[in-house]
Amino acid sequence: MPVERRADSVVVVRDEAGAATLAVIVEVQRGHDRGKRFSWPVYVTTLRSRYKCDTALLVICPDRAVARWCRQAIGLGPGGVITPLAIEPGDIPLVTDPEAxxxxxxxxxxxxxxxxxxxxxxxxxEALLAGLTTLDEDRATVYLNYVxxxxxTVTAKRLEEMVTTIQDFEHLGEKYFSHWLAKGRTEGHAEGEIDAILxxxxxxxxxxxxxxxxxxxxxQDLDQLRTWVRRAVTVTSAHELFTE
Incomplete structure (x- = not known):
């Protein structure tokens, strides 16, 4: 089975001529899994052989402890080492500049x-909303649902108010998010959350x-549906939504 089918995601960077210059395997790791220390090197070497270019393994982690474990070098034997790159929330910069x-x-x-x-x-x-205005309707809706x-609750309420009351973003709310705000944020209505998951x-x-x-x-359980919305962002198959 191709490596893309096993890894959570694969990104290939190419030059102007279309030649691969960098391949990045992206994995989401929620906890310690000793088996990954053996499967990850397979992803890297297989992808490197296929595209004939530098290859990196990038692991997205929910917290610092998991990231610390993921960053440990994986020894392959005498002279062979693969070191995953790991990202946890603290590594993500705070964006406050609308232009950025x-x-x-x-x-x-x-x-x-x-x-x-x-x-x-x-x-x-405000920076978030400025960024969303540059996207197509489907992608902007998915991102806003995720956020x-x-x-x-307090911060989400503040964001809702900004989308619906601040002049600079009213058109964004009306064009992209009015359906979600009317259904997904109204108590007792689960349709908005169901749409978000799908x-x-x-x-x-x-x-x-x-x-x-x-x-x-x-x-029709809003709390359960919102849990599935969050899981939908990282699962590798739809059935994983229901895994506790």
């Missing part, structure tokens, strides 16, 4: 999620089997 957010809206999204306390400050949320479901899975290119879709649509 427009240049890289995904970084602005991760900035808000990684720094929820600082996100209560207006400039952080709303990751932030503390949108995230579809945007990430994951197959949604009929049994998964049926279970999601039948759920």
């Amino acid at each position: 957010a427009r240049t890289c809206p995904e970084l602005a999204v991760m900035s808000v999620v990684a720094h929820p306390e600082e996100a209560e400050d207006g400039p952080v949320l 709303f479901n990751s932030l503390p 949108s995230v899975l579809e945007t990430r290119g994951l197959e949604i089997p009929d049994d998964v879709s049926e279970r999601i649509h039948q759920c």
Whole structure:
């Protein structure tokens, strides 16, 4: 099976002529898993052989302890070592400059999620919204759903107010998010959360089997649905949504 099917994600950087210059394997790791110390080198060497270029393993971690474990060098035997690169929330910069957010809206999204306390400050949320205005409707909606479901209630309420009341962002709320704000944030309405889960899975290119879709649509528990929204961002298959 191709390495792309085993790793969470593979990104290949190419030059103007189309030649691969760097291949990056992206993995999400939530805890210690000794088996990864043996499977990760396989990903790296297989991808390096396939694209004939430098290859890196990038691991996204939920906290510092897991990142510390992931960063440990993996010895392959005499003279052979692979050292994963690991990112935890503390490594993600705080984006407060709207222009920087427009240049890289995904970084602005991760900035808000990684720094929820600082996100209560207006400039952080304003930068996020500035970045979202540069995106197409589907992607902007997915990102905003992810942010709303990751932030503390008070901060999420502040963001909702900004989208609907600040003149600079009113058009953004009306054009992209009015449906979500009307349904996903209204007590007792689960449709917005269901749409968010399915949108995230579809945007990430994951197959949604009929049994998964049926279970999601039948759920009316808002807390459970919001948990599935958060999981949808990192799972490698739709069935993993239901793994406790």
